[in-house]
Amino acid sequence: MIVLLPPSETKAAGGTGASLTTAGLGYPGLAVARSRALAALDRLVAAGQDVSTPAKARAAADNAAVRTSPTMPAVERYTGVLYDALDAGSLAPAARRWVDEHVVIQSALLGFVRAGDLIPAYKVSEHSKLPGERMRELWAHAGDELSGFALDLRSKAYAQLAPVAGAVPVEIVSPEGKALNHWNKAGKGAFVRALAESGAEAGSADALVAWAAEASVPLTRTDAGLRLVVQDPRLAAATR
Structure with a gap:
């Protein structure tokens, strides 16, 4: 089982890993597309980026240093509501290993990456205009690299950008x-x-629903896929 997550617009700064090495990323079949995306980002940087606000200036600096800046695991690089709720950094070692083995994040710059893949800070989204490239064409076949049961928690925009058959x-x-x-x-x-804390393993949607019933997670089948009920909006407590 793999769990597909979207990236986030916001990203943590810094890192302690060496600079980006695409050969070290998961899914090596995406190497050509990654090279094209990075080359297009180089062209964007060379053409000049908007630095009219502090946030835009930081984003421009991140993009300019994307090949040389320090890296950190993807699941820690991305921030925001989803990643704050996951809080991978606070997981026990076994649960963190589960995340590294099962979670796959879709990056607009690097395609699908594993949770533990070391990536730099950058500012590229599915809406970004990269000179000489079209996002839809760049990642249209990225999903071919994935296999097995895929639980899709991506936004519709990212799911359409890189369709994954059977997700x-x-x-x-x-x-x-x-x-x-x-x-x-x-x-x-x-x-x-x-899922991580329980070490869940499932080879199908039905198997995952069976796990959810035992774990008291309100997950059910629908005609379109699965439905998860969030019981407490203040805590998004879907896991009681």
């Missing part, structure tokens, strides 16, 4: 059955944390 999407809803926005991300992070 099972998860809908996050309130106890009343209403779609959520902010708490959607928190619920996803809490769900992945629960």
Whole structure:
């Protein structure tokens, strides 16, 4: 089983790992696409980037140093609501190993990366315009590198950017059955944390639902995939 996560716009600064080595990333079949994306980013940097605000200046600096800046595990590089709820850095060693073995994050710059892959800070999203490249064309076949049961927690935009055949999407809803926005991300992070802490293994959606029943996680089958109920919006507590 793999768990597909979206990236985040915000990223932690710094790192203690050596500079980016694409040969060290998971899914080596994406090497050509990664080289094209990085070359396009080089062209963007050379053409000049918007530095009109402190946030944009930092993003421009990150992009300019993407090949030389220090790295850190992808699951720690990404920040924001989902990754705060997952809080991989606080997991016990066994649960953290589960994350490194099962979680796959989709980067607009590097394609699919494993949770433990060492990546730099950068500012590229699915909406970015990289000179000479189209995001949809760049990553259209990236999903071919993945195999086995895939639990899809990505946003629709990223799922469309790099389709993964057979991936099972998860809908996050309130106890009343209403779609959520902010708490959607928190619920996803809490769900992945629960999977990691239990060491969950499942080869199908039905097997995952069976695990959820034993773990008291409100996860059910739907015609479209799976549905997870977030019980407490303040804590996104989908894992009780």
